[in-house]
Amino acid sequence: MSRFFWVRHGPTHAKSMVGWSDLPADLSDSALVGRVADHLPEGALVISSDLVRARDTATAVQGGRTRLDHDQGLREIHFGDWELQRFDEVADQGHIRQFWEQPGDIAPPNGESWNQLTARVNGVVDRLIAEHPGRDIVAVAHFGAILTQVQRALQVDAYTAFGHKIDNLSVTELHWDGARWHAAGINQLP
Template identity: 75%
Template sequence: MSRFFWVRHGPTHAKTMVGWSDLPADLSDTAQVDRLAGHLPENALVISSDLSRARATADAIQGQRDRLAHDMDLREIHFGDWELKRFDEIEDEALIRNFWDNPGDVRPPNGESWHEVSARVDRAVARVMAAHPGRDIIAVAHFGVILTQVQQALQTGAYEAFAHRIENLSVTELHWQGGRWHAKGINHLP
């Protein structure tokens, strides 16, 4: 069995769609960061997205755990031309509504679709599991990344996966057992 502890990075406080922009995380709530670090298994390997908000969060919770190289495939959804814009700033209202209400093949201009994000994250997870079979993994990533894996564990559609909240500095625990993912906890705030 492999256990993944998906941690959403610290908050950026942005009120826009933040995908591949490299905004820093606010990790000033050291008590919450310490609770998070203490909740996670001591012998786990730590990996993160290559974006600074995920890297800094991984640094803050790593402790004595071994660290794997940052992985670009664990980046957030690439919002393309919508990057750093508020929903009400998007001119094509039908497209943005379709992107969120019917996630799948719909993509922002010059961005990526839900299916593309899911495939990218699945590749990263498969690589980590192949290289470290049976190990506990702490993966510090982003809202959309974590939801791709929640979708698989719950065997549901993307729209249903979007109904889940994934708070900053929360833990979503998924187990690989019997050839499939099982959700043991979603959006737990230690």
């Protein structure tokens, strides 16, 4: 069995859509960071998105675990022209409403759709399972990337997956038994 422990990076405090912008994480709550690190299995491999907020969070919770190279495939959804805008600042309100209310093939201008994000993250996860069979993997990533895997484990549509909260510095534990995914815990705050 392969177990994935998805950790959402520390907060950026941005009040806008942050996808590929490289904003730092606030990791000043050392007690919470320590509890997250203690919650993760010893001997796990640690990987993160290549964005600084995920990389720094992975370093903060790594402990003595083995670190894999960070992976661009674990980035947040690419918001394209909507990057760093608040929902109400987007000029085409009909388009942004469709993007959030009917997730799938709808993409922001010059950005990526939910289905593109899902295919990207699934590819990384499938590769990690093939390269490290039966290993525990701590993956430090982003809200959208984690929700793609919640959707996969629960076998629900994207809109239903969006109903799950994924807090900063929470742990979502998903298991692959070789035939199907299982959700052992979603949005756990140690």
